[in-house]
Amino acid sequence: MIETHELVKKFEDFLAVDRVSLNIPAGEVLALLGPNGAGKTTTVRMLTSVLRPTAGWARVAGYDVVTQAEQVRASVGVLTEQHGLYGRMPADDYLDFFGQIYRMPAALRRKRGGELLEQFGLAGDRKRRIGQYSKGMRQKLALARSLLHDPPVLLLDEPTSAMDPESARLVRDAIHGLRSAKRTIIICTHNLPEAEELADQIAIIRRGRIIVRGTSTMLKESLLGPAEYQVQFAAHLPNSLPELPANLKIHKHGPDWLRFYPLDPLQDNPAVIRHLVGQGLPVLGLTEVPRSLEHVYLQAINAPDGVDILNMRNLANNAALTPQASEAAYAG
Amino acid sequence: MQDNLRPVFIIAYREVRDQLRDWRIIIPIALLTLFFPFLMNFTAGQVVGFVQQYGANLLADRFIPFLLMIVGFFPITISLAIALESFAGETERRSIEPLLGSPLSDWQLYLGKLLASLIPPLLASYLGVIVYLIGIRRTANWVPSVDFLILVLLLTTVQALVMVSGAVVVSTQTTSVRAANLLASFIVLPMSLLIQGESVVMLWADYGVLWWAVLGQVILAGLLVRMGLAHFNREELLGKEIDTLNMRWAWKVFSRAFVGQARNPGDWLKHELPPALRRLAIPVAFMTITLVVVTWVAADQARISGLPASVFSMDKLTTLDETFLDQFREIGFFSANGVFSIWLHNLQTILIATLLGVLTFAVGGVLVLLLPMAIIGFFAGAAGLAGIRPITFLLAFIMPHGLFELPAIILSGAAILQIGAALLTPAHNMTIGEAWLRAFADWAKVALAVVMPLFLIASALEMFVSPHFMLMVLGGL
Numbered sequence: 001m002i003e004t005h006e007l008v009k010k011f012e013d014f015l016a017v018d019r020v021s022l023n024i025p026a027g028e029v030l031a032l033l034g035p036n037g038a039g040k041t042t043t044v045r046m047l048t049s050v051l052r053p054t055a056g057w058a059r060v061a062g063y064d065v066v067t068q069a070e071q072v073r074a075s076v077g078v079l080t081e082q083h084g085l086y087g088r089m090p091a092d093d094y095l096d097f098f099g100q101i102y103r104m105p106a107a108l109r110r111k112r113g114g115e116l117l118e119q120f121g122l123a124g125d126r127k128r129r130i131g132q133y134s135k136g137m138r139q140k141l142a143l144a145r146s147l148l149h150d151p152p153v154l155l156l157d158e159p160t161s162a163m164d165p166e167s168a169r170l171v172r173d174a175i176h177g178l179r180s181a182k183r184t185i186i187i188c189t190h191n192l193p194e195a196e197e198l199a200d201q202i203a204i205i206r207r208g209r210i211i212v213r214g215t216s217t218m219l220k221e222s223l224l225g226p227a228e229y230q231v232q233f234a235a236h237l238p239n240s241l242p243e244l245p246a247n248l249k250i251h252k253h254g255p256d257w258l259r260f261y262p263l264d265p266l267q268d269n270p271a272v273i274r275h276l277v278g279q280g281l282p283v284l285g286l287t288e289v290p291r292s293l294e295h296v297y298l299q300a301i302n303a304p305d306g307v308d309i310l311n312m313r314n315l316a317n318n319a320a321l322t323p324q325a326s327e328a329a330y331a332g
Numbered sequence: 333m334q335d336n337l338r339p340v341f342i343i344a345y346r347e348v349r350d351q352l353r354d355w356r357i358i359i360p361i362a363l364l365t366l367f368f369p370f371l372m373n374f375t376a377g378q379v380v381g382f383v384q385q386y387g388a389n390l391l392a393d394r395f396i397p398f399l400l401m402i403v404g405f406f407p408i409t410i411s412l413a414i415a416l417e418s419f420a421g422e423t424e425r426r427s428i429e430p431l432l433g434s435p436l437s438d439w440q441l442y443l444g445k446l447l448a449s450l451i452p453p454l455l456a457s458y459l460g461v462i463v464y465l466i467g468i469r470r471t472a473n474w475v476p477s478v479d480f481l482i483l484v485l486l487l488t489t490v491q492a493l494v495m496v497s498g499a500v501v502v503s504t505q506t507t508s509v510r511a512a513n514l515l516a517s518f519i520v521l522p523m524s525l526l527i528q529g530e531s532v533v534m535l536w537a538d539y540g541v542l543w544w545a546v547l548g549q550v551i552l553a554g555l556l557v558r559m560g561l562a563h564f565n566r567e568e569l570l571g572k573e574i575d576t577l578n579m580r581w582a583w584k585v586f587s588r589a590f591v592g593q594a595r596n597p598g599d600w601l602k603h604e605l606p607p608a609l610r611r612l613a614i615p616v617a618f619m620t621i622t623l624v625v626v627t628w629v630a631a632d633q634a635r636i637s638g639l640p641a642s643v644f645s646m647d648k649l650t651t652l653d654e655t656f657l658d659q660f661r662e663i664g665f666f667s668a669n670g671v672f673s674i675w676l677h678n679l680q681t682i683l684i685a686t687l688l689g690v691l692t693f694a695v696g697g698v699l700v701l702l703l704p705m706a707i708i709g710f711f712a713g714a715a716g717l718a719g720i721r722p723i724t725f726l727l728a729f730i731m732p733h734g735l736f737e738l739p740a741i742i743l744s745g746a747a748i749l750q751i752g753a754a755l756l757t758p759a760h761n762m763t764i765g766e767a768w769l770r771a772f773a774d775w776a777k778v779a780l781a782v783v784m785p786l787f788l789i790a791s792a793l794e795m796f797v798s799p800h801f802m803l804m805v806l807g808g809l
Contacts, residue, residue, distance in 0.1 A: 012578050013580065013581040013584060048433045049566075050566045050570060051567060052567055073434055074434075074435040076433065078430065080426065080429045080430060081426075082429060084425070084427040084429045084431075088353040088354065097346050098434070100339075101339060101342060101431070101434045101435070102435065142430075145430060
């Protein structure tokens, strides 16, 4: 649904996007992460045929972003970083205006606009001028605008920023719903837990280049090493540490817990539990040690230039999450 | 077509509605529409009464139409502010971005905003004119002729169009309303001068001249709309974040376009110059035709002017002898220094023409280059009145150096035209700035490799050969 190949954008002598290649099938969500000025917005603008690529090509919803720009824009719903709302207009009129721009019939405009205002909890304020809306309400209205013409592709820049937790949940649920409805979505965000929750794939962009891309699990494994598991006991461990199956070793332990790296969690984890229970230990549970996307993000962003980030796995285990420490770890 | 225009009206309608919700626009428009005409009526009444005391009825007759123009003009000044807000304001607030992400074409968005900036001030202006006319009918029993009323309404309309289309060009070059307002002085100052000029003409009651002013402004507005359409595109609007001149980049683009792939001067002459010359084919044809037409029209003007041939002492040309060459010698001809000074003079003219061309969409530059031929053409026409064949006169004055000088003038004019066209034409796959720099690089290539050498040869011929040729052609007449 979204396919790009070696997409490049130069502004005068500034390289904003550098050979970005993506392939996002229908019904998949990609989270595009990166620091400010990394090239996220420029990439999105090229995908909406707002900016023309300097080199490379992109197809969105089957249309070429250069030669079929109008069809691309008709197939895409965009939530821009700045919402671009007209303060003196009521929400009703605003959605109706954009419905006309997208050439929707009047009855459909009214129906769809009403549904979206209802969905995002704005139905009661539909006649109020947008200038009187709170930040979160504006954000929801802008999102409603991007969904109005029911586009197959959605490009959402910070969809839940400035929202209270309840509204943010509402929006995240809406995005889940859109994914189920086979919409292709790119989310640009700095909200990493949200990216992890919503996205099937995560791409991290730095200085215009996508430096890593994959599922959250894959990125964690690649950058932070294999998943570590913790066994929690109902009582303190005996003085002599218990034994794990032959091929596994205890990595860390506490008074009532121990951690290990399974080679294959599907096979090893049940074997570990059986082994420990067999030794008469009161096993309370076994869980993966949580590793946040933030660790992955910082690891990737702070990696030295030219490094194959996906092969930095072992370095990551010991590295503190500062650029200096990261570089030192790599050099070591 | 109707389907394509629909979004234009949707945008215009929304913007006009939005303006009508803004008291900062409504109040000035209401004042200028309703109160200002009454004030002008009162003023007209007072002035007419005053001048009639001294029998200066003529002044009274001129003053009332003049105020009609002023009443029409004042409300349209708001169009400038509305346009700056609509184009630069929306860009600054980024509220234009969702529109840019919609299936609208650039021209639909441009036209919609243009209409929205024009309609309320123009309606206010027409309404003000009606109010003024009703009042003046009652107080001074004055009714304009239909011709004159159409003239004033057309003047008002094209002035608004010039201001709004100028404001769009200004807005696309800035990222903030503040910067756009500062740049708007490039519109306000010429418009003030124009209004002053029109006022003088109005008081002179030479209304025919005002029709020419309408025509001139229609052409100017056409150029500005064309330029606005070329500049008002997504790439230009969102491609820049701050208003800075990136001289390093500009130099890089220029030098890359100038040098191209060439590795040495020979390579450059062989591979880079010919494509630049080929790109000038259409402007060269245009310049050549224009040069011929201008010379012919100028010659014809000599005939129409009805000035006797003796005024230009053309009869003396038929009595030229060797002393004629001595006169040339006295003013520095037949010397190497003279060659250099003519060459420099010609280069200076080309530089001035280029500078003027850059500032006037090439028009001023081309006019400068056409002027010498127009003068020679005029004198050729005058010579015809004295019994000398104009073509003989032309040959005597422009040969043989003209064989080199005229192609140099045509090429320079063509390169200047290309620079002007770069500002008015949407550039494919590059920004307007880049297209302009490339056109400028073509100008530099042609100037350096062709025009300068041609002028040097022409100067040498003009210095050493042309006087002899002139004597040969004219002396025996």
